[in-house]
Amino acid sequence: MALLHGYLWWRLVRGTTRPGRTRRRLTLLTAVLALLPTLAVVLRGRVPMGVAAPLDWVGYTWLGLAFYLFLAVLATEPIRVALRLFRRSREAGAARAAETQLSRRRFLALGAGVVAVGVAGTGVALANSAPVVRRVPIRIPRLDPALAGLRIVTFSDGHLSATYGGRRFERLVETVNAQRPDVVAIVGDLVDGDVEELREDAAPLADLVSDQGVFFVTGNHEYFVDTAGWLAHLPTLGIDVLRNERVPIRRGGASFDLAGIDDRTAAASGLPGHGADLDAALDGRDDDVPVVLLAHQPVQVEQARAAGVDLQLSGHTHGGQLWPFDYAVLLDQPAVEGWSQQGDTQLYVTAGAGYWGPPMRVGARPEVTVIELQPGDPVRPRR
Template identity: 45%
Template sequence: MLRRVLILVVVLVALFFLPWWTLFSSHTDWPLPVVLTGTVVFAAALLAFPFLMVMGHGRRRSDRAARVADTTLGVIWVLFAWSVPGALLRLVLMVSGVGDPARSRIVAVAVAVVGAGLLAWGYREAMRLPRIVRRDVTLPRLGRGLDGTRVVVVADTHYGPFDRAGWSARVADAVNELDADVVCHAGDIADGTPEQRREQAAPLGTMRSRLAKVYVTGNHEYGSEAQGWLDLMEGLGWETLHNRHVVVERGGDRLVLAGVDDMTAASSGLAGHRANLDGALAGTEPDLPVLLVAHQPKYVREAASAGIDLQISGHTHGGQIWPFHYLVRLDQPVVHGLSRHGERTQLYTSRGSGYWGPPFRIFAPSEITLLTLRSA
């Protein structure tokens, strides 16, 4: 525990120190009131941030505290990330013969302007209706009767401290306009309990499909009453694929829709919750094609071993805020898009429809995905 606390302190200090140094120190020679004001703001934010995170995302679940903490995290991450290329700009200016304080002031203003612009744009991207991403996916075992099956994927809605009930309703309308045969929610519905987020999640009940609406848990459900979310989704008319499957049929051909709990379920302490692919496929005919919904892309290792035809996942958010996708790639095999794993298995990883935590999306646009399944 002490080691974790020390690591957290070091990371936080680094996140806040580099932007402060870039903007207000590093030989900028700003007037003293400017430096003092900037220093006080950064110091106050650094000291308040851990407490606000605990109040917002701990047992109290204060939405007001969470909004401030999450926004602070996004702002400081963007300023930190762009302070790094700011150091390269400093080097270029130095080679070009630009001396201090002009050199350091140019870097400070550039980082501030780029950061502010990206944050404004990123907020708009986070709050907008997700773009529709269309992909054809050929499944060699898919029968001709199911050729053209339209699968709409929603993932990572993350209903949370920023009230997005209106956004949720617009997402449902957009899904319904796509005239889906199957709708999948690939997990991470919300940050909070079903009681807290019921109003924001309610529009999920208005989504329509011809054959099935299926849902699996994500890792965030296991921090906020996973079984309650399963019960709520059943009440909204969804098939909850809690390590189980359903079979859909069209034109005389059949497709297995299977789902597993998130990979974090086993450590949640909830009885009967764990990712269990054998249980999800129990009783299926081995020759039928299988579409598996599993929240995390890295579950594709198990899917490929079992000969799954297509896995649908979310979780990564496409990185959400550049350059975070490099860190995501350390944990997951894919950040976004369609990929192949083994001889048979394909994986589609959605960037997600909402956002987690900081209300920003920078170079990682949200999406509602329309996958059109094609037979060989």
């Protein structure tokens, strides 16, 4: 925060104002703005939702805007260098040269501000828009033809919180139901608060309609809150929590195994019995029956590949959420979004339905994915 806001102050305050009252006031404003996102993080879960909501909205919105303002100002640096190198010699006189330089700095700052507000504003609109529906046919060699066309409707990263819920989450549930799912799979990071705070926001989950059930696996954010409370509450909404276990999904005499494991971070949570255990989930299964695995983080496909899992469904990445963070995601995860082949295991990473931190999405729309299973050799689905 200090480095980000220090750079913005240097270019947008110090570089465009003269010493005096205006600079002092803008310096104070910059300091306050730097403090707001920090307070939003530090006070999470420690203050009532009525206090957290406005703080989160202002603090995180500014953080997203500040990030794009940083990128926009950074992009002007070559222009600043060029202007200094090619300054016309006829600009004689120190006063006139200083005034011209100040005007140029203000013009560049204004341009950067317009670009940043435009990008961040578009991101806010997209993050709060209806999720796009992506239909992805996935072929599984061992799948019984009787299961052809079975639909697994999946979403992740709802991040119900002080800034996301209400009508937007109801709309998400309606979008899922409209796909007429055979199975609904929620692959983690559903909540960013305790049951008492988000009970009403989570209530639409009870309206999910599926022929063969609604299933959930934990994400890393479930371990930032009252994990036990949520794992007890979700079944009251008709959601089956898969913790290192599997269930059969049947159509007539044909079936496949739907397995779910805890998040990658669960073992470090300190909660007894929590931790991803794929061996336990697959213990005793018929190796001739296909298995679809629900695992929050794409990187867990390393275990899935070793265990002979046919398909893994994941979330966690938000599709990058704020470009260009999608490139940073690849430092920790094998994929940012969409389908990929990881050895003999297919992986699909959904871009998520909500957001974390800044209430905006740039380069990654909110998404609900319809996985349509088909028998046959794997091929890359068309987007």
